[in-house]
Amino acid sequence: MTTAETSAGVLPAMAEVPAAELRVAVLGVGMMGADHVARLYSRISGVSVVSVSDAFTEKAEQVAAAVPGCRVVGDPLAAIADDDVDAVLIATPGQYHQEQVLACIERGKPVLCEKPLTMDAGSSLALVRAEDEYAARTGRRLVTVGFMRRFDPEYAELKALLDAGGLGEPLLVHCAHRNAAVPPHFTSEMMVSDSVVHEVDVARFLLDEEIAAVTVLRPRATRHAVAGQSDPLLVLFETTGGRMVDVECFVSTGVGYEVRTEVVGEDGSAMIGLDQSLVRQAGGASGATRSTSIAPDFRQRFGRAYDIELQRWVDAARRGEIDGPGAWDGYAAQAVCAAGVDALRTGRRTPVRLADREEVVR
Known part of the structure; x- marks a missing residue:
């Protein structure tokens, strides 16, 4: 056919x-x-x-x-x-x-x-x-x-907390995405399209809204960066609901694979990625004890997520x-990454060009 x-x-x-x-x-x-x-x-x-x-x-x-x-x-x-x-x-x-x-x-x-x-x-x-x-x-x-990541038990727990209103209205999301090292062909553009793409989906998943604009900043590069590339990067997403998501992407840490996500809401905050369990802070109370163990790569960190x-x-x-x-989520991620790569290259805040979902469905 x-x-x-x-x-x-x-x-x-x-x-x-x-x-x-x-x-x-x-x-x-x-x-x-x-x-x-x-x-x-x-x-x-x-x-x-x-x-x-x-x-x-x-x-x-x-x-x-x-x-x-x-x-x-x-x-x-x-x-x-x-x-x-x-x-x-x-x-x-x-x-x-x-x-x-x-x-x-x-x-x-x-x-x-x-x-x-x-x-x-x-x-x-x-x-x-x-x-x-x-x-x-x-x-x-x-x-x-x-x-x-949507299937990872920590992300599922954080999503359930948000959906139940446990933090009130979410206002900010802070993310860190760190690798020990990347191959010599890994460019700053790939940091956006291959690494930060996961935070794109995480933000859409947790907040239930689209990303409207992207800004990318280039801090001082580590001496371990791939030659000629900017590493780390700071990426800022603005959502259609006025929320902000910041992402630290650092792919040459020399340490291990670290993925952290913190949501700050009107009534408290919650963080995952510290010790394989959600850490919640509200009214002066803190959650589980923090650990310093770091997974060597994504297969160990998200092995259970892949199984689920x-x-x-x-x-x-x-x-x-x-x-x-589904397919729309794959498309939306690509649209945001395209804006991110443009923002990286130009140094300007770049709007996300996303088709009207209702128009596409019709």
């Missing part, structure tokens, strides 16, 4: 998912994809990995060999089209996501796509529209985007639903 046919509304209904197990193809088995294959095989129920696809055939064969019944399919589009595949997990490089996600929509197959949804806001919006057309025909949505994310994706796909951030 062609993209033109998709645009015209000629779309298949999602195939019935077997009651026993969801049969999944994993596209891309680098570090993230290989971790997901191992996780699906060893820790997630109701699922089987039936195929993997990767440009590096030898790597794909190694990953497949560890999973009984898993085979290697050279062409990722063929893996998506396979009648023995019920759903698809995409962990390929971002430049391939648009074609692969669209193929999943055209085939009526649930897809979990690691961020970014696509490489730019325009192509992400095209996927939003393609899925909207599918949903108008079938009543079902297919696309989940891999913003795993994949289990909920599998369970939802078997019900014909999605349970997590």
Whole structure:
């Protein structure tokens, strides 16, 4: 089926998912994809990995060999089209996501796509529209985007506290995103598009509103920064509701992987990321004892979040639903990051150009 046919509304209904197990193809088995294959095989129920696809055939064969019944399919589009595949997990490089996600929509197959949804806001919006057309025909949505922090128990606890009004109206959000080191090709623009993108989704998730403008400041760079790059960065988001979110992004600390989020509200504050439990302060009372332990990388810090994310994706796909951030969230993140990169380059406050959601849905 062609993209033109998709645009015209000629779309298949999602195939019935077997009651026993969801049969999944994993596209891309680098570090993230290989971790997901191992996780699906060893820790997630109701699922089987039936195929993997990767440009590096030898790597794909190694990953497949560890999973009984898993085979290697050279062409990722063929893996998506396979009648023995019920759903698809995409962990390929971002430049391939648009074609692969669209193929999943055209085939009526649930897809979990690691961020970014696509490489730019325009192509992400095209996927939003393609899925909207599918949903108008079938009543079902297919696309989940891999913003795993929403599934982290600490973030879930903080979100529940905010939703219950436990801090009153949230006013400010303070975030820190720190890595021990990054590879030599990692630019300041990538700090925004690959690192701060998670704080973009966190802000939208916690506050339930869009980001309207971005400002990026360049403090004095660490001597450990990639040559010619600004590190750390300070990023400021202004939301549509008048709230402010600041993000310290520092990717060459030499220490470890630190992610902290504090929400300051009218009636108190709450922080996560200090000791794997929420620390709340209100009326002079403080929460749990703080710890100095730091995870070595994101897989340790968010391992539990990935487990929860994949289990909920599998369970939802078997019900014909999605349970997590969708195509619009992937698009909104790209639109904010585009504004962030522009703000980084120009030194100016940059408005976020976001399509009208109601207009897109219609």
